[in-house]
Amino acid sequence: MPEPATRPARIGRAVSGRVLPVAALAALVVYAVAVPWWAGPQTADFSQALRGPGPAHWFGTDHSGHDLFVRAAEGLRVSLAIALACAVTATVLGVAVGAAAASAGGRVDMLLMRVTDGVNALPHLLLGVVVVALYPGSPWAVIASISLTHWPQVARIVRAEMLSVRSAEYVEAAYLWGSTRRAVLLRHLLPAALPQAAVGLVMLLPHAVWHESTLSFLGLGLPPDEASLGTLLEVARGDVFTGAWWTLAAPAGVLVATTLATAGSSGVLGPGPRRARGPGVRRGTAAVPGTAAPGAIARDVPAAESPEPAVRVRGLTLRLPTDDGRLVHAATGVDLDLHAGRLTALVGESGCGKSTLASALCGLLPQGTRSAGSVRIAGREVPAADERAWRGLHGRVVGLAGQAGAATFTPVRRLGPQLAEVAASLGAPTPVPELLARVGLEGSAADKYPHELSGGMAARAVLAAALAGDPAVLVADEPTAGLDPDLAGQVLRLLRGAADRGTAVLVITHDLQALDTAGAADAVAVMYAGRIVEHGPAERVLTAPEHPYTGALLAALPGRGLRPLPGLPPELTDPPGEGSFAERWGGTDVAGR
Amino acid sequence: MSLVAEGVTCRYGQQTVLDGVDLTVEPGRVLGLTGPSGSGKSSLARILTGLRSPDSGTVLADGRPVAARRGRMSGDLGLLHQSPRAATDPRMRLRGIIAQPLTARARGTGPGARGAGRKADEARRVAELARRVGLTGDLLDRRPDQVSAGQLQRACVARALAAAPRYLVCDEPTAMLDAASTATVAHLLTSLAEDGVGILAISHDHALLAAWAHDVVDLSRLGAPHTGHPAGRRASP
Known part of the structure; x- marks a missing residue:
């Protein structure tokens, strides 16, 4: 089929947010290194003393006639060098202590952590003052005083991670x-902790710059011939009162710019948001014209659409761009009808595009998804990209019971208030006990925290939230995942009950066994590689499948032979072929049999 | 020669989860172990592999007590976890995950087995294992969050094969998988048993165990509390 030619638009804001601080920091480093080198050694010239900023002296001059543009660069160079030494020393110390504590455990851990607490409790500045007073003017004393007081944070982070x-x-x-x-330790624990330690290092950098500047400003740090930014600030103290504001502004501005740039850069180093598989960022899709595809579908669902179905999907094609510019062919020419009072099951192997289809029916496609075809809900065409139209439908017309289970809820609050909040935000007057009763939960469940719910209870709670707004359509994504057969049957019967009360229910599942045992479905649609390959009454599809894939899927069930499917599940990212089941027979045979 | 648990008891505080469990896993066979949620199936899996010490009772692998000190384990016992996502290091690629036991073993053999030859040998072994579990080459270069649960569990099986344990305890190995992947993993583990490995397959899925395991025992009749100690508790014939 024709592929949309346009490349997915890169998200500009996120990129510039990462690049800007790094670029600023790089510019500052170049400034600190190149300007003193280019200007050469400076000599005092009292005829030029205390000139304001101008073309000759961009940042003005100080009371000895030094150019402040050069002077601030020299100061920044010293400050950065000392701060870097401090940050590296403190991080190395912190990683060593944290790693030793975490890998030794027991008494060693306890001892090291008490030492860490102790160091943390010392007033840093006071300790710095004492150390520096013993060795006045020594940069090594400054470095030691700062790094010896700043490793505990790193040690704590490393220990916790490990x-x-x-x-x-x-x-x-x-x-x-x-x-x-x-x-x-080398293969697993350190690799897990080091990214965190690297962030700690970068965060320490601006802190150390300030710390050293403070010591120097107090006259305890470096002598004026090895001026750091703090020394310059101290020197400027007298001049400011004579109106020479620039003597303070130049080093202070450089100090603030360095701090901001470094702090901003730490975000780039961090582990970053874990890239989610499948739908990650919600909202916003682009429509792609001209991708209607003919689907080779064995269907015997009444094509005559006398009553308008609650959901009507025609020729839906979904393409999800990946980070590396490839396309996931999540759905291709999908036709699907959901009728009020009927329970439709969508089955297929993991990764065949079922969940993406569910997202499409709920208006929750990831950003940048390109879609073609039509989705009509309650008789109205809803374009995938029309966020506002979907907003009115969420929860009220289409309810989604996601597959996250207990993770659907905030872990730090009890279930009851969270359900009440859902109902209130949907404008539904149903009290919480009734919401719970609907899904067969006792009233006491309202007082439980999400982690206290068993798998079966969590599945019910998710359903209760999805049903809170009395939606006309309920989409349940893998509602029986991880449940034992009894519980799976109970959950399917609950969904059947919802259908019997008039809701159009779509159950997305790979658990054919539970579906077969419970006999809850009216219709079954079978999905393979983003296409619906068979769609018909549940009884017929589950007993006399027409498509060879459905047959193979059923034969894999324990009760029907436990026969592995040939080859490997199809790849949906830039699939090489048509994605038909027949192609799979040529694949590698499993287990070398 | 078998993996034998005798009178294994496990307590968490006041609560007794396992009470005098006897169990024998024989090489070359798949023994199914079932039981309701909370009956101590996972605790037993950890005790059998030495990850947890029983509060009383013994576990012998081929007549020797199971080593329970981390960093000093023999490698004779393997554990296949329920969630492949939790059981794989998210920072490693599938290729590295499968090679891990090989790398660990090679280090153990000392300085003689270093260098390019070993690397090439390792790469060849990984490719062979991947083929056996049905993972294509492009998948080997991905990280765990870039493959499906079924594909990742295949990688975990390949890793278990690389470790070459004498006994493999599988704690709900298919609970996170779809029916098609379940059948595949079950067949892989059966083929492992045919090579002489003793497999303990723990699952709450009776239908699966009935179709897959050579024998099935119910933990609630083996020594979960309140059920008494029926005669003839020995699990395996």
């Missing part, structure tokens, strides 16, 4: 195949 990884299942697995403690 503790959380230490009990991870992949670390357990590594121990089981005979890895030594040292190997686990």
Whole structure:
């Protein structure tokens, strides 16, 4: 089929937000290194003393006639060098202490953490003053006084990160195949903690600049012949009162600019937002014209659409751009009808595009998705990109029960108030006990925190929230995932109940077994590689499938032979072929049989 | 020669989760273990592999006590976790994940086995394992968050194969998978048993175990509390 030629638009704001501070920092570093080198050694020229900023002296001159543009660069160079030394020393110390505490555990951990607390409790400036007073004018004393007081934060971060990884299942697995403690430390614990430590290092940098400047300003830091920004500020103190504001403004401006640029740059170093698989950023889609595709669909659902279905999807094609400029072919020419009072099941392997289709029906496609075809809800055409139209539909007309389970709710609040909030925001008057009763939960569940809910209870709670606005359409994405067969059956019966009360229900699931056992579905649509390959009454599809893929899917069920499907599930990202099931037969045979 | 648990008891505070469980996992067979939620299936898996010490009772692998000290484990026992996402380091690529046990073993053999030869050998082994579990080459260069749960669990099976344990405990290995991937993973593990590995397949899915395992035992009849100690608790014939 024809592919949209336009490349996905890059998100400019996010990029400039990362590039700007780094560029500013780079410019400042160049300024600090290049300007003193270019200007050469400066000599005092009292005939030029205290000139204001102008073409000859951009930042003006100080009371000795030094050019402040050059002087501030020299000061910045000293400040940056000392701050970098401090930040690196403190980070190395912090990583060493944190790693030792986390990997040793027990008493060593306790001892090291008490020491960390102790150092943290010392007044940093006071300690700095004492150390520097013992070795006046020594840059090493300044570095030592700052780095010896600033490692505890890094140590805490590193220890916490390593503790959380230490009990991870992949670390357990590594121990089981005979890895030594040292190997686990090097392969898993340190790699997990180092990105955090790097952020700590960058955050320490501006802090150390300020700390050193403070010491120098107090006259305890570096002598005027090795001026840092703080020394310049101290020198400027007297001149400001004579009206020479620029003597203060030049070093202060450079100091503030450096701090802002460094703090901003730390965001670039950080681990960054974890890239989500599938729908991540919501909102905003672009329509793509001319991609209607003929679907080879074995369908025997009544094509006559006498009563307008609650949801009518025709020729829906969805293309999701990935970060590296490829396209995920999530849906291709999908036709689907959801009728009031009927439960339709959408089945297929993981990663066949089911959940993206669900997002499309709820107006929650990721940013930049290109779509073609039509989605009509309650008789009205709703373009995928029309955010405002969708906003009125969310929860009230189309309810979504996502697959996150207990993670759907805020972990720090009880269930009851959260459900009440959902109902209130939808303008639904239903009290919480009734919402809970609808999904077979007892009133006491309202007092539980999300983590206290069992898998089955969480699935019900998610349904309660989705049904709070009495939507005409309910989309349930993998409502039975991770539930044992009994619980899965109960949840499917709840959904059946919702359909019997007149809701159009779409259940997206890969759990054919539960679907078959519960007998809850009226119709079953089978999805393969983004296409609906078969769609018909549940009984017929599950007993006498017409499409070979449906047959293979059913044969994989434990009760029907547990036969693996041939080859590998199809790739939806820039698929090489048509994505038909027949192509898969040529794939690698599993397990070398 | 088998993995034998005798009188294993496990307590969390006042609560007794396992009470005198006897279980035998034999090489070359798939033993199914089922039981309701909270009956201590996962605790038993951790005890059998040495990740947790039983409060009383013994676990012997081929007659020797199971090593329970981290960093000193023998590698004879493997554990296949329920969630492949939690069981893989999110920072590594699939290729590296599968190679991990090989790398760890190579370090153990000392300075003789270093260099380019070892690297090439390792790459060859990884490719071979990937082919066996049905992972294509392009998937090997991805990180865990870029593949599906089914694909990642295949990588975990490949990693378990690379570790070459004598006994593999599988704690709900298919709970996160769709029916098609479940069938694939079940067949892979069966083929592993045919190579002589003893497999303990823990699952709440009775239908799956009935179709897959050679024998099935119910933990609630083996020594979960309040059920008494019926005679003939030995799990495996």
